Amino acid sequence: MSALIATGLVKRFGDTRALDGVAVTVAPGEVRGLLGLNGAGKTTLLRVLLGLVRADAGNVALLGSGDPERRPRDVAGCVEEPSFYPYLTGRANLELLTELDGTRRDAPARIDTALKRCGLNGRSDDRVAGYSTGMRQRLQLAAALLRAPRLLLLDEPTSGLDPAGLRDVARLVRELADGGAAVLLSSHQIGEVEAICDTYTVLREGRVAWDGSAAALRAQAPSSNWALETADDARALELAEQLDRIGAGRAEHGGLRISAEELDLDRLTVALGRAGIAIRRLEQVSTPLESMFFTLTAR
Amino acid sequence: MSATRIPSARLLLGARARRPSLAGAAAAFRVERRKLSAQLAIRLALLAAALGPVAFAGILELQSGSPGDSLYGVWVHSSGFAVSLVVLGFAGSWGLPLLVGILAGDLFSSEDRHGTWKLVLTRSSSRGELFAGKVLAAGAGTLAVLGLAAASSLIAGLVFVGPHHLVSLSGTILSPGRCLWLVLVSWLLCALPALAFAAFALLLSVATRNGIVGVLAPAIAALVMQLLLLGGSGVWAHTLLISWAFDAWHGLFTARPFLGPVLASSAVSLAWIAVCLAIAWRIVRRRDFAGPPVSRRDGWRTPVQVAAAAVAVVALLVAAGNWGPAGITASRLKTSLIPAFERLTFLQQRELGRTIVPGTKLDIVLPSCSHRGSAPRGPGDWVCTINVLIPSSSGSLPPQPTPVTYDVSVASDGCFKAESPPAFVGQQLMRDSSGDEVVNPLYTIYGCFNVL
Numbered sequence: 158m159s160a161l162i163a164t165g166l167v168k169r170f171g172d173t174r175a176l177d178g179v180a181v182t183v184a185p186g187e188v189r190g191l192l193g194l195n196g197a198g199k200t201t202l203l204r205v206l207l208g209l210v211r212a213d214a215g216n217v218a219l220l221g222s223g224d225p226e227r228r229p230r231d232v233a234g235c236v237e238e239p240s241f242y243p244y245l246t247g248r249a250n251l252e253l254l255t256e257l258d259g260t261r262r263d264a265p266a267r268i269d270t271a272l273k274r275c276g277l278n279g280r281s282d283d284r285v286a287g288y289s290t291g292m293r294q295r296l297q298l299a300a301a302l303l304r305a306p307r308l309l310l311l312d313e314p315t316s317g318l319d320p321a322g323l324r325d326v327a328r329l330v331r332e333l334a335d336g337g338a339a340v341l342l343s344s345h346q347i348g349e350v351e352a353i354c355d356t357y358t359v360l361r362e363g364r365v366a367w368d369g370s371a372a373a374l375r376a377q378a379p380s381s382n383w384a385l386e387t388a389d390d391a392r393a394l395e396l397a398e399q400l401d402r403i404g405a406g407r408a409e410h411g412g413l414r415i416s417a418e419e420l421d422l423d424r425l426t427v428a429l430g431r432a433g434i435a436i437r438r439l440e441q442v443s444t445p446l447e448s449m450f451f452t453l454t455a456r
Numbered sequence: 457m458s459a460t461r462i463p464s465a466r467l468l469l470g471a472r473a474r475r476p477s478l479a480g481a482a483a484a485f486r487v488e489r490r491k492l493s494a495q496l497a498i499r500l501a502l503l504a505a506a507l508g509p510v511a512f513a514g515i516l517e518l519q520s521g522s523p524g525d526s527l528y529g530v531w532v533h534s535s536g537f538a539v540s541l542v543v544l545g546f547a548g549s550w551g552l553p554l555l556v557g558i559l560a561g562d563l564f565s566s567e568d569r570h571g572t573w574k575l576v577l578t579r580s581s582s583r584g585e586l587f588a589g590k591v592l593a594a595g596a597g598t599l600a601v602l603g604l605a606a607a608s609s610l611i612a613g614l615v616f617v618g619p620h621h622l623v624s625l626s627g628t629i630l631s632p633g634r635c636l637w638l639v640l641v642s643w644l645l646c647a648l649p650a651l652a653f654a655a656f657a658l659l660l661s662v663a664t665r666n667g668i669v670g671v672l673a674p675a676i677a678a679l680v681m682q683l684l685l686l687g688g689s690g691v692w693a694h695t696l697l698i699s700w701a702f703d704a705w706h707g708l709f710t711a712r713p714f715l716g717p718v719l720a721s722s723a724v725s726l727a728w729i730a731v732c733l734a735i736a737w738r739i740v741r742r743r744d745f746a747g748p749p750v751s752r753r754d755g756w757r758t759p760v761q762v763a764a765a766a767v768a769v770v771a772l773l774v775a776a777g778n779w780g781p782a783g784i785t786a787s788r789l790k791t792s793l794i795p796a797f798e799r800l801t802f803l804q805q806r807e808l809g810r811t812i813v814p815g816t817k818l819d820i821v822l823p824s825c826s827h828r829g830s831a832p833r834g835p836g837d838w839v840c841t842i843n844v845l846i847p848s849s850s851g852s853l854p855p856q857p858t859p860v861t862y863d864v865s866v867a868s869d870g871c872f873k874a875e876s877p878p879a880f881v882g883q884q885l886m887r888d889s890s891g892d893e894v895v896n897p898l899y900t901i902y903g904c905f906n907v908l
Contacts, residue, residue, distance in 0.1 A: 170746075201746070207578045209745040234578055240571035244494055253487045257579035257586075259479065300575070 159184050160308045160339035161206070166215030168201055175201040176212070177363040183339040183356075185307070188330055190350045191343040193360035194454045199343040200236055202360070203312045206341075207234045220308055230258065234310030238317075239297035243286035247277060247296050250285060254300055271299040276325055290317035298329065309333060311342040315349045327353045347450040359453045366453045378445035379452065380404070383422060386412040388435040396428055412438070480581050484589020485596075487576075488563065492593060501558040505601040508551070509543045509609035517616045527706065527871060528622070530884065530900045532613075535620040537635040539613030540606070544642060547605055548702025552646065553653045553678035555601045560594035561657035561670025564740070568665040573745045587740050591658065591733060598654040599647060606643035610636075623897055625871065625904040626711035626792075627799030642705035645718060648725035649701035653678065655732035656698070660762070662736040669759050673766075680770055685868040688777020689784065689834030691907050694868045697773075701725050703869040706904045711795075716908040717869060782833035783907025784866055786825040792905035793840055793864065793874060794823055800897040804882075807897070809889030819845035825864070838864040840874065862901070870907040875900050 161183040168176040176198050183189045193199050204210040206217060208228060220229045241250045248268060255264035272278045275295040280288070288296065294317050301309060314330075315323050330353050334340050344350045347357075357374055359367040367374070380402075387393040390413055397405035397415060403425055404416035417425065429436055443451065492498045516522070516532050516539065523529035526545045531538035567573045576586055619632045630638065653674045661670035681699035694700050701721030707714040798818045805812055825840040827833065843857040860881065862874040878884075881898035888894045 204574075204744075204746055207574070209574055209577055211744060228578070228580070230580055236574050236578075238571070240575055242491060242494075242570060242572060244496075245491070249490075249494070253490060254575070254579055256483050256487050256490075257576060257581045259483060259580055304579075 160220055161310075161341060162216070162218045163202075163206060164216045166202065166205055166217070167213045168198075168205060168210060169213055174363050176205065176215075179215075179360070179363070179365055181341070181358050181365070181368075183308070183341050185337050185339050186334050187356060188334045188340040188342065188354050190347070190354035190357045191341055191360065192345070192347055192350075192357055192450060192454070193343075193366075194345055196362075197345075197360040197454065198363040199345075199360055200312055201363075203234065203236050203310050203341075203343060206310055207236065209236065229308075230260075231305055231307040232310070233301035233304040233306035233308075234312075235297045235301060235314075236312040238290070239293040241285040241288075241293065241296060244284060246282050246284055247288065247292075247299075248272070248281040250296065251300060251303060255303060258304060260303075267303055268299075271302040274302060274329060275299040276322075291319060291322050294318055295322065295325075298326065306333070307338050309338055309340045309342075311340065313344055314342055315344065315346075323349060347446050348444060351444070351446055359450070361454050374446060374449055378449035380416045380418050380421075380448070381445055382442040382448060383415040383417065384408060384412055384438065384440045384442050385415050385436070386438040387429060388437065392432065393429055393434050396432055396434070397425055400425055400428065414442075477585065480585030481588035481592065484581050484586045485592040486589075488589050488593030489596070492559070492597060497558055497562075498597070501555045502601065502604060505555055505604040506608050509540075509605055510612040512543060512546075513539050513609070513612035513616045524900055525865075525873065527625075527873070527902055530895055531622060533617065534895050535622045535635070536610070536613030536615070536617040537619070537622050537632070537639050539617055540609040540639050541642065543605065543609035543613075544639075544646065544705070547602075548646060548649070548699065549682055550675055550678050551605070552598075552602065552650045552702075554675035556594075556598050556650055556653045557657045557671045557674035559597040559601065559657075560654040561661050561672070561674060562667040563590045563594055563658060563670075564661040564736075565665050565667040565670050569667060577745060583740055584737075587737055591655075594654045594658055595651055598650050602643065602647055602650050606640070610639060623800070623803070623902075624711055625706065625709045625796070625902055627796035627803065627897075627901070627903075628711045629803070630709070638705075638708050641708060645705045645722075646702055648722050648729075649698050652698045652701070652725040652728035652732075655729040655736075659732040659736045662739050664759075664762055666759060666762075669762050673762065677766070680766070684770070684773050684777070686835060687774065688779075689782045689831055690776070690778045690780035691783035691868075692780030693773055693776040694783075695720055695780075695908075696724055698725060698728055700869060703867070703871065706869055706871045707906060710904050714906040716906055720908060784835055784868070784870060785833050786827070786838075788870070788905050788907075789825045789838060789840065789864065789866065789872065790823050792870075792903045793825070793862070793872070793901065794820060794842060796901055796903045797842055797860075797862075797874075797898070800901060803897045804886075807888045807894060808886070835866050835868040838866055838872075840864050844880075868907070869904070871902070871904040873900060873902055 159182045161181065164180040166176045166179040179198065179202055191199050191202065201210060205212045206219065217223060219232045222229045251268045251271065252264060255261055255268065269278065272281045275298045277292065277295050277299060280292060285293065294314065298314060314326050318326060330340055330342065342350060354371055356370050358365055385393065394405055394413055397403050402417065402421045406414050408414040415422065426436060522532050523542055526542045528538040528541045532542055577583065621632055622630045622635045624630050656677065657670050657674045660673050664670065678699055681697040684697060685694055685700060701724060704717040704721040707717050801818060802812045820842055823840065823842050825838050828837040828839065840862045842860045844860060845857055858880065860876055862876045864872050864874040866872040882896050884896055884899040885893050886896040
């Protein structure tokens with residue numbers, strides 16, 4: 158039984174079709190990445206699912222409820238950049254939200270727990286006006302956690318976070334999913350959500366360009382791309398072209414562009430060493446999933 | 457589980473918007489109340505409502521002058537109730553619309569400015585409940601401002617000046633107990649027009665998504681309405697203006713209170729409230745909450761558009777100024793002014809210690825009133841001449857007519873201020889039989905007649 162079922166969603170803004178027959182499902186315990194470049198329709202889809210924008214056509218069921226205006230109490234979500242009342246403290250903002258949720262009774266304890274889980278308990282009594290983007294992102298997650306969500310819809314939850322924040326969000330989302338929650342999270346950077354997601358829906362210009370499991374995406378993904386600079390790029394290119402399962406060519410701004418799995422890359426580096434060609438720089442440009450992402454979303 | 461089909465037409469029209477529950481609306485109201493109470497501008501507005509009248513009464517206490525142009529203005533040193541009524545006059549002109557604008561004019565647009573619609577709309581409250589909560593908060597805030605201003609002006613007047621009697625708008629004496637009752641009712645009657653301004657501010661806040669418009673426009677609109685009330689001789693266009701309703705209490709202070717303006721203005725205020733809220737709700741119900749917060753740079757385009765629309769509306773209202781029957785005519789003015797003049801003449805004589813035999817009447821012949829404007833009707837400046845027959849000192853000659861000329865300023869609601877040169881009526885202040893300095897009741901006459 159899916160926690161989220163959306164099919165045939167259409168949303169037009171003037172002549173632009175922001176969503177054009179989009180379908181997406183998320184099962185309990187599943188973390189689905191909603192991927193796409195900016196303007197692909199990710200945020201519009203989340204706005205429709207959260208009832209902020211009314212679809213022109215389509216079917217939506219959140220935890221079995223089809224009321225587009227009133228979401229079930231255990232559906233939580235956020236879209237775009239986190240926004241709160243800047244003249245109130247972080248805690249006061251959350252208190253207002255529990256009031257709107259009709260769950261005031263044990264609010265203080267739940268707020269404390271949510272703030273602690275999101276790493277904000279030390280600054281919760283500061284006004285939000287003084288919060289950094291990362292802190293607001295954490296507060297937004299805390300606001301979502303207050304609803305003890307069985308379905309969580311997150312729009313670029315890692316945006317503005319430092320590496321520690323990225324790790325914390327990944328851990329939190331995983332914990333929720335392991336507890337049975339269904340999570341749909343959007344991102345335009347697959348690298349940031351690669352470690353969390355079980356499945357992906359890739360949007361391109363308002364349509365679903367790809368849908369499936371992370372394993373299937375990896376299986377279809379091309380090799381990683383690498384940037385290589387050596388003491389003698391011409392000889393290095395000749396050598397690379399002689400090796401199996403390695404793609405090589407001149408890079409646009411100098412050096413070489415190599416397409417290869419890590420094991421095949423090892424063979425190349427060993428061969429370069431044996432040939433006496435010094436490696437000056439070797440850097441991964443994109444992972445297989447990123448390569449796949451660029452392929453799927455290219456306009 | 458089956459997904460629910462969402463028919464597109466119903467979505468677009470927002471027909472699925474739920475009827476707000478009482479509990480949900482109450483929760484949204486508590487949220488709005490807490491947000492409002494945390495904002496400095498709101499605190500300052502409430503403080504102004506509470507302390508402004510006290511400061512006003514305190515300043516009056518320190519100086520000998522009086523705001524004579526305001527109804528009951530010359531009586532502010534004689535009766536504490538006059539202080540409250542003068543404050544009420546100022547409040548209706550611009551004070552309440554300004555404070556109400558601060559309270560209600562940013563309730564919706566602040567959500568756009570802070571980008572918090574998505575925060576509140578993704579909780580358990582429906583659009584209808586959030587809308588109802590904001591409307592309730594605006595209403596409660598408006599009533600709080602009104603209550604604070606009423607209480608503080610009354611208390612300040614009674615403390616600084618005292619609970620003395622007041623002269624009615626027909627020249628009769630109103631006892632302190634009746635004054636207290638009438639003052640309280642007068643403030644209460646201003647609740648509906650104040651709420652109408654709050655609804656207007658809410659509508660602007662919703663429609664323009666711009667706090668500048670929502671906060672300032674009600675006060676500007678009130679001032680424009682005041683100007684519109686100065687022109688045109690027809691009563692219908694005037695009656696439709698909210699500001700006209702703020703003066704409806706004047707009719708209660710006459711010897712024969714008239715309730716027509718109270719009923720008409722209450723109906724008009726209710727209509728403003730209903731129309732403004734209906735349009736605002738329609739906008740909120742149909743709105744797609746998409747896009748980033750409104751930036752301050754974009755914020756000035758909307759005020760310019762609103763100003764252009766307002767100019768068109770004002771031009772229309774100016775053109776409609778003569779719409780309907782003339783409420784202010786020479787005969788109505790004479791009928792109101794002469795009895796007041798007569799009663800106040802006797803009051804003056806009594807205060808000077810002279811005995812007035814009950815049943816005595818002034819001999820007044822050929823009273824006349826003429827409008828200084830082109831048409832012999834409508835609000836504005838009038839001149840009224842009252843010829844009083846005064847017996848000669850020797851008693852051998854027949855009584856001679858003595859003309860008393862009053863410059864009369866008549867407002868659109870039929871209330872007027874009449875002033876005469878001191879040659880016949882004496883100075884503004886006089887010594888009573890006890891030697892105390894008191895207001896000369898004939899120097900400035902306030903009166904009122906029903907224009908409907």
